[in-house]
Amino acid sequence: MKLSDYDLKQMDDAWVEGLPADRLRLALRQTLNELKEARDRLNMTPENSSRPPGSMAPWDRSSATPELSGDEVEPAADQCKKADSGGKDDPPDGGAGPAATSPKRGSGKPPGKPPGAQGFGRTQQLPVDDTCPHVPSQCAACAMVLPQTADNMQAWTAWDQVDLVPLADGQTGLKLCCTRHILYQSQCSCGHVTRAMACRAPIDERWLHTGVCEWRLSGPFLAAMIVVLAMRMRLSRARIREFFAEFIGLSLSSGLIDNTIREAGRACEAVEEELVLDIQQAAMLHIDETSWKEKAELLWLWTVVSAGTVYFTIGHRSSELLVNLLEDKFSGVIMSDGYRVYREWTNRLRCWAHLIRKATGLAESVDARVAKIGHQIEAHFDVLMAAIYAARLAPPGDALTVAHDETIANLKYICEQYKDDSHKKLRELARELLLDWHVIMRQIREPHLALTNNIAEQSLRHWVISRLISHGTRSVEGTRAFALLASVIETCRLRCASPWRYLATVIDAARKDDAPPSLPEIQAFASGV
Numbered sequence: 001m002k003l004s005d006y007d008l009k010q011m012d013d014a015w016v017e018g019l020p021a022d023r024l025r026l027a028l029r030q031t032l033n034e035l036k037e038a039r040d041r042l043n044m045t046p047e048n049s050s051r052p053p054g055s056m057a058p059w060d061r062s063s064a065t066p067e068l069s070g071d072e073v074e075p076a077a078d079q080c081k082k083a084d085s086g087g088k089d090d091p092p093d094g095g096a097g098p099a100a101t102s103p104k105r106g107s108g109k110p111p112g113k114p115p116g117a118q119g120f121g122r123t124q125q126l127p128v129d130d131t132c133p134h135v136p137s138q139c140a141a142c143a144m145v146l147p148q149t150a151d152n153m154q155a156w157t158a159w160d161q162v163d164l165v166p167l168a169d170g171q172t173g174l175k176l177c178c179t180r181h182i183l184y185q186s187q188c189s190c191g192h193v194t195r196a197m198a199c200r201a202p203i204d205e206r207w208l209h210t211g212v213c214e215w216r217l218s219g220p221f222l223a224a225m226i227v228v229l230a231m232r233m234r235l236s237r238a239r240i241r242e243f244f245a246e247f248i249g250l251s252l253s254s255g256l257i258d259n260t261i262r263e264a265g266r267a268c269e270a271v272e273e274e275l276v277l278d279i280q281q282a283a284m285l286h287i288d289e290t291s292w293k294e295k296a297e298l299l300w301l302w303t304v305v306s307a308g309t310v311y312f313t314i315g316h317r318s319s320e321l322l323v324n325l326l327e328d329k330f331s332g333v334i335m336s337d338g339y340r341v342y343r344e345w346t347n348r349l350r351c352w353a354h355l356i357r358k359a360t361g362l363a364e365s366v367d368a369r370v371a372k373i374g375h376q377i378e379a380h381f382d383v384l385m386a387a388i389y390a391a392r393l394a395p396p397g398d399a400l401t402v403a404h405d406e407t408i409a410n411l412k413y414i415c416e417q418y419k420d421d422s423h424k425k426l427r428e429l430a431r432e433l434l435l436d437w438h439v440i441m442r443q444i445r446e447p448h449l450a451l452t453n454n455i456a457e458q459s460l461r462h463w464v465i466s467r468l469i470s471h472g473t474r475s476v477e478g479t480r481a482f483a484l485l486a487s488v489i490e491t492c493r494l495r496c497a498s499p500w501r502y503l504a505t506v507i508d509a510a511r512k513d514d515a516p517p518s519l520p521e522i523q524a525f526a527s528g529v
C-alpha cells in the first residue's frame with residue numbers, strides 16, 4: 001500500500017510516541033519500503049528506467065524528452081492529484097478540450113488549451129443507477145487489518161462514471177449506466193486514518209501527458225467505444241461529440257475524447273509484448289510502409305502482418321526499426337516490395353504484383369518499342385504465375401524451374417538486353433529484376449509461397465484514409481497511442497474478435513494497474529497468408 005500525502009500528514013511525533021513497540025515495528029517497515037521506492041523513483045532517468053536496453057522498443061527514438069504539443073493535457077501526476085484532494089465536482093479527465101477551443105487555422109497559435117488555463121469538466125448531471133464502494137482494507141501507517149464496519153467508515157469523496165452496458169446475446173439497443181464510485185476512509189486503532197484512493201498507473205516518463213487512472217468520467221466500455229469511433233469509424237473529435245449528443249444524450253468535451261484515446265493507447269502498451277512475440281515467432285511476415293506526418297516531421301507507418309497479428313509502428317524508414325522489432329528471434333520469410341532495407345534479410349520473397357504493375361506501366365507506354373517489351377515481360381510473368389497456381393492445385397512431375405526453364409531464361413535475357421536502355425522506366429525495371437533475380441524467382445522453386453504482398457497493403461489502406469482526414473498525429477505520445485491502438489484493433493479483427501470488447505477489458509485492467517488480458521485466440525480460419 002502506498003502512503004498518500006494525506007497519510008504522511010498524520011504521521012507526526014505524537015502519533016509515533018503513542019504506538020506500542022510491535023505496531024511501531026510494522027509502521028517502520030512500511031515507511032522504509034515506501035522510502036526506498038521513493039528514492040528509486042527520484043533516481044530514475046530515461047536511461048535507467050522502464051526497460052533494459054535489450055528490450056528497447058523499435059519506436060524508441062533518440063530524444064528522450066517528450067515533445068509538448070497542443071493536444072497534450074496536464075501531466076498524469078497532476079491529473080490524479082485532483083483525485084486525491086478534490087471532490088466529485090473536480091474530475092481529473094474533464095479538462096478543456098483542445099478542439100473545443102481550437103484557434104482558427106493559420107493563427108500561429110498551437111491548438112488546444114494554453115498551459116495553466118482553466119479546464120471545464122462535464123457539467124451534465126446524470127441520475128445515478130448504482131454505487132460502488134472503495135474501502136481501505138489495511139492501515140496505511142502500521143499495516144493492521146481495518147475493521148470494515150459501517151460505524152468505522154466514512155465517505156470522503158466520490159466520482160460518477162458513465163459506462164455502456166454490454167448486451168447479452170440476442171439483445172439489441174444501447175444501454176448506459178451511471179455508477180457513483182465512493183471512496184471511504186477508516187480509522188485504525190493506532191489513530192491513523194487511511195483513505196481508499198482511486199487506482200492509477202505509475203508515472204512513466206514516456207507517457208508524461210497521458211495518465212491512466214480509475215477516476216474517469218467514462219467507463220471502460222464507453223472509453224473503448226470512443227476509440228473505435230475515432231479509429232475504426234474514422235470520426236473526427238467533433239463528429240464523436242455530435243454522435244453522443246445526438247443519439248445518446250451525452251455531452252462529452254473534445255478534451256475528454258482526446259484524453260480517452262491516448263489513455264487507451266497507453267493501456268494497450270501492456271499487450272504489445274504479446275503482439276511482438278507473435279510477430280517474432282511467425283513463419284511468414286508481410287511488411288509494407290507508408291509515409292506518416294507527426295507534426296512537421298516526416299515519419300513512416302510500418303505494418304507487419306503475420307497469420308494472426310497485425311503490428312503497426314511509426315518511425316523512420318530504416319532497417320534499424322525492423323531489426324529492433326524482430327531482434328534475432330525471427331527465422332521466417334519476409335514478403336515485401338523492392339525497398340532496399342528488406343535486402344538485409346536473405347530469407348525473403350518479392351511481391352510479384354508490384355513487378356507486374358511496373359511491366360503493365362511499360363506496356364501502356366506511348367513509345368511503341370517500350371510498350372512491346374512491356375507486353376513481353378508481362379506475358380512471361382503471366383505464364384509463370386499460371387504455372388505456380390496450377391502447381392498449387394496439383395504438384396507437377398517436374399520442378400517448375402525445369403518445366404519452364406525456357407520462359408525463365410527468356411525473361412532474364414530481356415532484362416540483360418535492356419538493362420542499359422535509354423528509356424528510364426524500362427532500364428530501371430530490367431535492373432530491378434536482375435538485382436533481385438534469385439529472390440524474385442523463389443516462388444517458382446517453392447510455388448506454395450505467397451505471390452503478392454496484398455495483405456500488408458490492405459492492412460495499410462484504412463489508415464492511409466485516416467491520415468488524409470487527420471493529417472497524421474501531433475505528438476510523440478499521440479503517435480505511439482495511434483500505432484498501439486491500430487495494432488490491437490486490426491489484430492482483434494484478424495482474429496475475428498470484437499476490438500471494442502477487447503479494448504474495454506484492456507482499459508479496465510490498466511486503470512486498476514492489473515495485468516492485461518491476453519489477446520483473443522487466433523482462429524484456425526483467421527489465417528490471412
Ligand SMILES: [Zn+2]
Nearest residue numbers: 139142188190
Ligand atoms: Zn494503524
